[in-house]
Amino acid sequence: MAMTFSILKKSFLGVGLLACAFGVAQEVEASERLVMAERKGDRGMLAPYVHHKNGPGYIFTSYLFDTLIGQDDAGKPIPALASSWSVSKDGLTYTLALNEAVTWHDGTAFTAEDVAFTIEYMQKHPYSFISIANIASYEVMSPHKIQVTLKKRDAGMMTSKLVSLPILAKHIYETIETPARFLETKAAIGTGPYKLVRYEKAQGRYLLERNEAYYGGRPKYEQLAIFKMAPQAALKAMTSGQVDLYNRLPVEDIDAAQKAGLKVFRYVSHHPSRLIFNHRGLFKDKAMRQALAFAIDRQALVDIVYRGKAEIADTGFLQKGTAWYSDMTLPSYAADPAKAADMLTQQGWRKGDDGQWGKAGKTIALRFITSKSFKKMATVLSQQLTAFGFAVELRILEKAAVNAALKKEDFDLSLQTSSTLGDPDSYFHRVFSKSPKSDDYQGDGKMKEMLKKQQQATSAAERRAIVKEFQALYAEELPSYMLINPVWVVAHTDRVQPVFFDSGIAFGIPMAIPKNILMP
Amino acid sequence: MVTRFYGTLKQWQNLLAGLAVLLFLAVLFLSFLPSYDVGYNTLQAPSRSHWLGTNDIGQDVLTGILTALPNTVLVAVLASLMALFLAIVMAANAAIAKGWVAALILRLVDILHIIPSILVLLLFAAWIQPGFLGMILLIGLTSWHDDVRVLRALILRERTRENVAFARQMGAGWGYCLWRHILPSVWPAITGLFVQHIRQSTMKVAGLGFLGLTDPRLVTWGSMMQDALDYLHMSAALWLLLPPGLCLCLFLLLALALGRRLERYSLAEERDLS
Numbered sequence: 134m135a136m137t138f139s140i141l142k143k144s145f146l147g148v149g150l151l152a153c154a155f156g157v158a159q160e161v162e163a164s165e166r167l168v169m170a171e172r173k174g175d176r177g178m179l180a181p182y183v184h185h186k187n188g189p190g191y192i193f194t195s196y197l198f199d200t201l202i203g204q205d206d207a208g209k210p211i212p213a214l215a216s217s218w219s220v221s222k223d224g225l226t227y228t229l230a231l232n233e234a235v236t237w238h239d240g241t242a243f244t245a246e247d248v249a250f251t252i253e254y255m256q257k258h259p260y261s262f263i264s265i266a267n268i269a270s271y272e273v274m275s276p277h278k279i280q281v282t283l284k285k286r287d288a289g290m291m292t293s294k295l296v297s298l299p300i301l302a303k304h305i306y307e308t309i310e311t312p313a314r315f316l317e318t319k320a321a322i323g324t325g326p327y328k329l330v331r332y333e334k335a336q337g338r339y340l341l342e343r344n345e346a347y348y349g350g351r352p353k354y355e356q357l358a359i360f361k362m363a364p365q366a367a368l369k370a371m372t373s374g375q376v377d378l379y380n381r382l383p384v385e386d387i388d389a390a391q392k393a394g395l396k397v398f399r400y401v402s403h404h405p406s407r408l409i410f411n412h413r414g415l416f417k418d419k420a421m422r423q424a425l426a427f428a429i430d431r432q433a434l435v436d437i438v439y440r441g442k443a444e445i446a447d448t449g450f451l452q453k454g455t456a457w458y459s460d461m462t463l464p465s466y467a468a469d470p471a472k473a474a475d476m477l478t479q480q481g482w483r484k485g486d487d488g489q490w491g492k493a494g495k496t497i498a499l500r501f502i503t504s505k506s507f508k509k510m511a512t513v514l515s516q517q518l519t520a521f522g523f524a525v526e527l528r529i530l531e532k533a534a535v536n537a538a539l540k541k542e543d544f545d546l547s548l549q550t551s552s553t554l555g556d557p558d559s560y561f562h563r564v565f566s567k568s569p570k571s572d573d574y575q576g577d578g579k580m581k582e583m584l585k586k587q588q589q590a591t592s593a594a595e596r597r598a599i600v601k602e603f604q605a606l607y608a609e610e611l612p613s614y615m616l617i618n619p620v621w622v623v624a625h626t627d628r629v630q631p632v633f634f635d636s637g638i639a640f641g642i643p644m645a646i647p648k649n650i651l652m653p
Numbered sequence: 654m655v656t657r658f659y660g661t662l663k664q665w666q667n668l669l670a671g672l673a674v675l676l677f678l679a680v681l682f683l684s685f686l687p688s689y690d691v692g693y694n695t696l697q698a699p700s701r702s703h704w705l706g707t708n709d710i711g712q713d714v715l716t717g718i719l720t721a722l723p724n725t726v727l728v729a730v731l732a733s734l735m736a737l738f739l740a741i742v743m744a745a746n747a748a749i750a751k752g753w754v755a756a757l758i759l760r761l762v763d764i765l766h767i768i769p770s771i772l773v774l775l776l777f778a779a780w781i782q783p784g785f786l787g788m789i790l791l792i793g794l795t796s797w798h799d800d801v802r803v804l805r806a807l808i809l810r811e812r813t814r815e816n817v818a819f820a821r822q823m824g825a826g827w828g829y830c831l832w833r834h835i836l837p838s839v840w841p842a843i844t845g846l847f848v849q850h851i852r853q854s855t856m857k858v859a860g861l862g863f864l865g866l867t868d869p870r871l872v873t874w875g876s877m878m879q880d881a882l883d884y885l886h887m888s889a890a891l892w893l894l895l896p897p898g899l900c901l902c903l904f905l906l907l908a909l910a911l912g913r914r915l916e917r918y919s920l921a922e923e924r925d926l927s
Binding site: 365385433436437438440505508509511512513516527528529530531 | 690691692693695696709710711779782865868869870886887
């Protein structure tokens with residue numbers, strides 16, 4: 134019955150889209166409208182505190198909310214709300230001159246008071262993606278000039294914080310006590326190139342319109358519609374011109390898209406899947422993690438799970454071809470069961486009479502817990518580990534249950550995936566934090582020290598040198614074992630051209646749909 | 654009377670012998686079955702080396718179907734047996750014992766009737782992700798109450814018969830009476846209920862597998878169908894979805910036919926005897 138339901142759902146989606154597209158068509162000419170679709174819908178209301186805590190949620194919100202510093206078509210910082218800026222010699226004081234032509238979507242003028250308000254408000258109500266706890270004080274020097282002073286030097290202030298921090302409208306938010314429950318359309322009043330017209334939560338649909346008064350030039354499309362759609366339905370709709378861009382087309386549908394005459398924008402996502410270890414359990418020691426790495430055949434994962442359409446990930450956290458990657462030879466842990474067995478034996482493990490690894494005559498089962506999205510990879514991995522002689526207890530749970538198990542440290546291995554792009558600042562969160570997507574690694578504290586040191590760096594070269602050391606140490610200590618760097622795909626028509634930044638969007642979102650593609 | 658009793662005993666023996674053979678075959682079958690390994694040949698159409706093709710991680714579909722056979726069929730049969738056994742024990746107690754025991758059992762059954770058992774099943778399955786044994790227990794424990802009232806009515810009818818009264822007069826205990834006199838005469842109903850249970854349990858096993866609420870390592874026809882759903886729009890659906898679906902239909906039809914035949918056989922026997 135559930136199967137019929139799924140088929141029904143798919144056809145309903147198609148019909149729903151048609152109906153909706155017609156609805157939109159009545160309002161504007163098709164040539165003036167851009168329709169984007171993706172597999173999952175509803176990214177939440179498009180306002181900083183209420184969009185969903187994921188990449189697409191942030192990106193769609195960024196169409197409505199501009200940041201002080203923007204990104205050019207290569208991802209490099211360019212003026213946005215701030216038309217120019219300067220940093221004091223000690224790296225503590227940032228003076229920002231604001232663009233005087235900016236207005237909010239409701240016509241109110243944008244001033245330094247709004248920036249000051251945002252800083253104060255976000256210190257009281259932290260925004261999930263960017264922490265501004267390091268800001269010590271600010272001073273509004275004139276209606277369009279503000280000075281921000283930091284507690285300590287932060288080399289990533291511009292490229293991580295100011296590029297990502299959405300600026301809130303003081304006249305909207307000053308009366309809001311609990312922004313997480315502020316869901317009115319008013320909440321989406323920003324300074325960005327598009328304004329929110331309609332948000333239908335149940336269907337995961339958004340309708341945005343051009344901000345005619347946008348300070349950065351006239352946005353390219355009069356309307357922007359965002360839908361949820363199954364890939365197959367989307368490909369059909371794209372060939373008939375109803376949809377212009379499909380974000381994250383499954384790789385197995387590339388051929389179908391090309392056959393249908395669509396353009397396929399393919400990029401290595403640098404959002405690798407990685408094997409997470411319980412650092413307070415069996416995999417406390419580096420040697421154990423390395424031994425396990427040698428027992429895994431990553432090429433087989435690429436060939437079987439991704440049918441060759443992915444790359445083997447670099448082991449030093451940073452991935453080849455990204456902004457902060459340094460070219461060097463790192464251990465690749467190519468599958469070598471003999472070496473893995475050797476290392477395990479040195480750690481006091483023995484193979485029992487049943488051919489399974491254990492300690493002191495007792496088989497030790499590896500508790501391998503992961504969520505449904507990793508089912509295929511987990512099946513292949515656990516078979517590799519079983520073939521090597523590990524007893525594997527694989528459990529595939531709902532995401533919430535996986536997170537709970539990770540929190541309770543009721544696991545030995547898990548699979549996760551997160552971006553490796555963005556300013557080195559973001560590594561704190563991805564490697565050391567308690568978040569379920571993090572490695573939750575402490576080690577001897579040396580790696581964390583390195584990251585703190587790079588924050589204090591005075592030149593880009595110095596920073597890069599430290600990140601390079603971090604990369605080498607990561608590959609050796611393996612806070613987690615980077616497995617596969619998957620290829621992501623955007624299918625599109627001639628009307629729009631996806632762009633991928635090697636540093637990711639804002640704090641490192643590896644998607645090819647930054648707001649740049651909506652501008653001429 | 655005597656032939657009737659021995660006839661029924663023979664039926665029980667037949668049933669148990671049948672089950673033993675089934676179990677033996679299952680064990681034999683599993684030991685000869687190649688393991689359900691992943692491989693490099695992903696999404697291959699049926700060919701000489703893979704008679705029913707391969708799935709998205711290179712597992713052989715035929716091997717999967719055969720691996721899933723006991724996980725679907727045997728689980729359903731054993732769960733039905735367990736549910737029926739529980740139902741008979743409860744019904745007998747409710748019929749024979751008087752007073753609060755009977756009341757307690759009947760009220761318990763009432764309560765269980767009010768709570769939709771499928772919800773309980775889904776809830777517990779989502780929580781514990783049952784494997785082979787867990788599934789038998791879970792399905793057995795959530796479906797026994799359906800039969801208690803029917804069986805109790807039958808047992809109540811049978812206990813008023815002369816043969817039971819005579820046996821009691823001669824000093825026979827209720828257990829003896831139940832085993833020797835009552836159950837044999839309600840055999841057709843038990844057969845019918847058993848087969849009905851098998852059908853329902855099979856659907857439940859398949860359903861749980863399809864919803865992904867079982868142990869991920871346990872391959873069932875339901876879980877194979879679930880895995881096939883991603884390829885619904887591709888020709889691969891032909892060899893990924895159809896085989897487990899057809900197997901499921903075939904087994905359900907088989908159970909239906911078997912039930913009819915058993916019922917007819919029992920009724921005929923009863924007619925002969927009377």
